[in-house]
Amino acid sequence: MRNSHRTQNIAFFFLLLATLLIIIPVGLIVVVIIQKGLPAINWQFVSDIPRQGMRTGGIFPAIVGTFYLVSGAILFALPIGLLAAIYLSEYAKENLLTRIIKLAIVNLAGVPSVVYGLFGLALFVVFLKFGASILAGSLTLGIMILPVIITTSREALESVPQSFREVSLSLGASKWQTIRHIVLPNAIPGILTGTILGLGRAAGETAPILFTVAAFYLPRLPKSIFDQAMALPYHLYVISTQVPNVDEKIRYGTAFVLLTLVLFMNLVAIIIRTKFRKKKKW
Amino acid sequence: MVKFEIHDLNIWFASTQALKQVNLEIQANEILSVIGPSNSGKTTFLRTLNRLNDLNARFRMTGAVELERQDIRGINIEDLRRRIGMVFALPLPLPLSIFENVAYGIRVYGEKRKKVLGHKVEEALQQAYLWEEVKDRLDESAFKLSGGQQQRLCIARTLAVGPEVILFDEPCSGLDPISTAKVEDAMIKLKEKYTIVLVTNNVKQAARVGDRTAFFLSGELIELDKTEKIFTAPCDKRTDGYVRGEFG
Amino acid sequence: MRKLKEFIIEKLILICGLASIFFVVLIFLFLLKEGLAVFKTVGPFKFLFGKSWYPISEPAQLGILPLIFGSLLVTLGAAIISIPVGVGCAVYIAEIAPAKIKEILKAGIELLAAIPSVVLGFVGMITLVPLVKSVFHLPTGLTALSGSIMLAFMAMPTIVSVAEDALYSVPKTYKEGALALGATHWQTIWRVMLPASSSGILAAVMLGIGRVIGETMAVMMITGNAAVMPNSILVPVRTLTATIAAEMGEAVVGSEHYFALFAIGIVLFIISFAINVTADLFLHKRQ
Known part of the structure; x- marks a missing residue:
């Protein structure tokens, strides 16, 4: 004993x-x-363009580039992901097709990020002739975060009690009206959480944008969605491995901005989630 | 007048049979009480009438349910559910304000005029004997009401749509005796305008409000007769045993 | 009018529901489209088992065996570190930690999952690489070992969270039954909880390994990127993923090199597909 x-x-x-x-x-x-x-970190660092081969100056174009890429990715992924989640939670029956869809989502989540980069290069840059551009990069990132958005949104939709749906239907509402007026409004906090997590993921990824959008050194702001852009994670990679004699302060500063951005988004997502759990009325 | 006619109704969920060869008629403007132990099929029977069972992927049925001589499977499902309202076992307000809960069914039907909505909501709340208690707080969340008030809100919500039939699925199972009495009063007054089917676990409630009473056991309709007859001189031994509380 | 609108919306929902299948197929097709062309010049066998990778010499030598070995070595190292530590941490969180500490630990794991891999690579370069160099007296700290340690770290969030879920889903009665028979808490964990959740834990390990094989940036920044057959864990190596990331920038679209990098992409896609499908089967077996 x-x-x-x-x-x-x-x-x-x-x-x-x-x-x-x-x-x-x-x-x-x-x-x-x-x-x-x-x-x-000071005002100049976040608002100035990089100067002298990125050895001084700021990281403003990289911040703007990441902002564009993330916005584009979410613009693409949120509608598709949300509708896909609605399909799985409200329409799908237990059959082979549903099983295959779920498996496809798992696989999409598991594809290595650099393979997304290859795919974006082959489809958007070369085949559709977008060139290395914000559009190509955003779409690539958008497909990459699709599984995150589908999975979290689906959980949010499924956590709305079945009884609400029955009540709505029993009052003569159609299936879509029930989803639109009852299910969706009550799943919004969960959907928001998933969206923000997706944003954070897209902001931090490097490999998918390597060949689809990222500019090594572009000390100006992008002019259109067909323009190349700098991005924070790629910039950090470049100044820590590709450019010799960069002041360590600049490297750490860039890492700090990127990490803060990503962690801030995750924090917001966590706060929404906990608040929602406490407020839940049913 | 006959409201519902049910012929040879059989229902399965996957391979389990929930209802066996049920035949019955429901008269207009009566209260039909449906009693029986749990798992006797009475709630399944109720949910067949407004086709709520269709939500279950394993549901399968044979036979026919006719509403005013028309097979319910031939009626547009949203129209059918508008004609046949339902009040659930637990008070289930939607996560909306008191006003919006009652207005919901009218809104989804396409009514947008504020004045009409306001008028219909008030009328429904009056009929459910809730108006006086909530008229000053219509914008509050429905979850702030007490259990009994919530259940009357659900009745008002059902009435607002303008149904012909109201299905009650053990509407008082979570309520105290005073709230129960209020709900029962409301039901008795409602039968002047509506046909009511009441599924209840409370045998005494069936005796208090039902014009006729149906007794279900293991998916079979054992006996259907005037409430008085069921409770005083039932034909079947099992009915007698159940109403006297020998099993439940 | 309303009917028509709803009809269109519901069709749209169905189409989006099928989008995941569409994209998986699309990714595979485009990898095949660009990657299969390499086999016009190199046989599949020579491609997979050729021992030299000199994509820009004349004629190009396109054997990816050194890259496969690089990936395997780094992954093996990462697995040896991350499996015991990750499963141990999952057991601690699920079974032992008091409620409050549990929340903090889970937040910490989520934090780790959120850190971008390029940041981890950067930190690894600055802290881990010099450390490995001085501890083993090496000419460079950019080695397979550094990569393994960093990747182990990146696999942890996956392993911990999936394994913790698996432990969590063991019916309470199992545990209570064992405790009631007089087993200690540890005996219950070792003899009852772990065996009962074994398929979920296996899935956790597989998904963690999948994450490691596919990881690109951190590995490219700290493994030294030498495309030669590794003979020890203390030498620089180059993985499949790092090869694509490092070389695609210079490869000319439509060149043999370009096709070869896509062919590596096919290999990676198939590996991750196999891992994810198997892990999914294990997860479903549990339920």
Whole structure:
């Protein structure tokens, strides 16, 4: 008996150790980037174009580029993803087709990000002749975040109680009216959470935009959706591996801005989710 | 006048048979009470009348249900459900204001005029004996009402659409005796204008409000007769046993 | 009028419902369209098992075996680190941690999942790479080992969250039954909880590995990118993903090199497809 308790103590110690092995580095990464990146941040850094081969100046075009890419991606992915989620939650029957759709979503989520880049290059840049452009990059990112949006929106729709649907139908509302007036309004917080998570994902990805949009060094703002653009994650990659002798402050500063952007979006998503859970009336 | 005619109704969910060879008629402007132990098929029977069972992918039926001599499967489903209202077992307000809950059914039918909506909402709330209690707080969330008020709100919501038949699915199962009495009063007054089918677990409630009473057991209609007869001199031993509380 | 509107909307919903299938097929078709052309000049066998990758020499040598080995080595290293640590952490969160700490830990894991891979690559370059260099007295710290450690870290969120779900879905009665028989909490976890959730945990491991194989940026930044057959975990390697990311920028559209990079894309697509389908089967078996 005593022996088995000693075994338990040892086992629990190792489990705790495993947990700390993950959590402590996460904390350290965030702390280091804040500590070394924050001093680099000033108005000039976020509002100026990069100068002298990106060794001084700011990162404004990269911020703008990321903003365009993320907006374009969500503009494409949200309507399709939301309708797909409605299909799965409200219309799909338990049959082979539904099973295949679900499998396709899982696979779409699992395709390596660099393969998305290849696909975007082949379809949008070369085949549809968009060239390396914001349009091609946005569409590629949009397809990539589709599974995130479908999965979270579907969960949100399915969490609306079935009884609400029955009440609405029993009052003579059609299926679409029921979805439009009852199901969707009550799923909005969940859909919003999914959308923001998708935004965060799109903002942080590099590989899909490598060959579809990203400009190595373009010290001006993009003029149209057929223009190339800089983007924060690619810019960080470039100044940390491709350009020698970049001041470490600029690297950390860029990492800080990117991380802050992504974590901020995740934080907003988490806040919406918790608020919604507390407020839930049923 | 005969409102509903049900011929040889059989219902399955997947391979489980929920109703077996049910034949009955429902008269206009009567209250038909449907009693029976749980899993006897009485709620399934009720949900057949407004085709709410169709939502279940495993649902299958044979036989015919006729509303005023017309097969309900031949009636546009939204029109059918507008003609046959339903009040559910638990008070189920929609997550909207009190006003919007009652106005919902009229709105989805396409009514947009504010004045008509306001008038119909007031009328429905009056009929459900709720108007006086809520007339000053119509914009509040329906969830702020008490359980009994919520259930009367659901009745008003059903009435607002202007149905011919109202299906009650154990409408008092979650209510206290005083709220129950109010709901029962409302039902008795409503039968002047509407046909009412009341499924209840409460045998005494069936005796209090029902003109006729049907007893279901294991998916079969055992007996249907005047309420008085069912409770005093039923033909079937099982009916007698059930109403006297020998099993439940 | 209303009927017509609803008819159109419902058809639109159906079309979007099928969009995922459409896109998966579309991705595969375009990979095939651009990638299969390489087999006009290189046989599939030589492509997969050729030992040298010199895409721009004359004539080009397009054997991806060193890249496959690079990916395998880094993935194996990452799996050895991340499976025990990840599953251990999942058990700790699901079974041992008190409610409040549990929420903090879960938030921490979500935080890790949210950090962009290029940021992790950057941090790895600055902290991990010099560390590996000095600990093992190497000429460079850009090695398979550095890549493995970083990737293990990136696989953790997937492994922890899927494994935790699996543990969570074990019926409570199993656990209560074991505890009632006098087993200690650890014995219950080891003998009852883990076996009962084994297929879910297996799925967690597979999905984590899938994440590792497909990871691109961090791996490109810290593994040194040498396309040679690795003979140790302490030398630079180049993975399948990093090869595409690093070389596609310079490859001419329509060239042999371009086709070869797409062919690597096909290989990656098939690997991730196989992993995801298998993991999905395990997850469904559980239910």
